[in-house]
Amino acid sequence: MSGNTVKLNVGGTVFETLKSTLTKHDGFFKALIETDVPAEKDDSNCFFIDRSPKHFETVLNYMRSGDVVLPDSKKDMLELKKEAEYYLLSNLAKLCQPPTDNFKTCTPEELMRVVANTDKKVIMINYLTYNGRTESQYPEDGPFPNEKPYWTFLVYNSTRSGRRPFRHTVDLEDCMGHM
DSSP states (O other), rough: OOOOOOEEETTEEEEEEHHHTTTTSSSSHHHHHHHHHOHHHHHOEEEEEOSSSSHHHHHHHHHHHHHOOOOHHHEEEEEHHHHHHHTTHHHHHHHOOOOOOTTTOOHHHHHHHHHHTOOOEEEEEEEEETTTTEEEEEGTSSSSOHHHHEEEEEEHHHHHTTTTTOHHHHHHHHHTTTT
């Protein structure tokens, strides 16, 4: 460990970063570097942190820039939130919060029923796409690693659709495509 850099052994994976990165945010690492808290070291004199390294690169990138690319899957997002909470990075933990109660996840069939039976004039529908494809169009292992998610917004206006009945999701897609 040189004067300005710190090596961290996180669950067997070594990460190296600047002291200034680790002290930029209040929390676990600032206390580790700036106080006399007893810290475990490995055989190479790296700080040893008994945590999974799976999300640590994301945690470290957040500490570097204050910004982060969040994981796509809900499971990974919850895991990252737990890591942020462990490292006392409250702003990162807040970024990992699930959507508010104003949002509901549903199947296309449930969505069709909601839109077909609403008395509201307008409903906004948000969903993630990857290169124009929705999650249901992927193989089981998800999108290709180099694909980035994009939010797609659809607005359903009942006065423009004539409140015609929907029998299949393609009817809903057809109606939305002609707005």
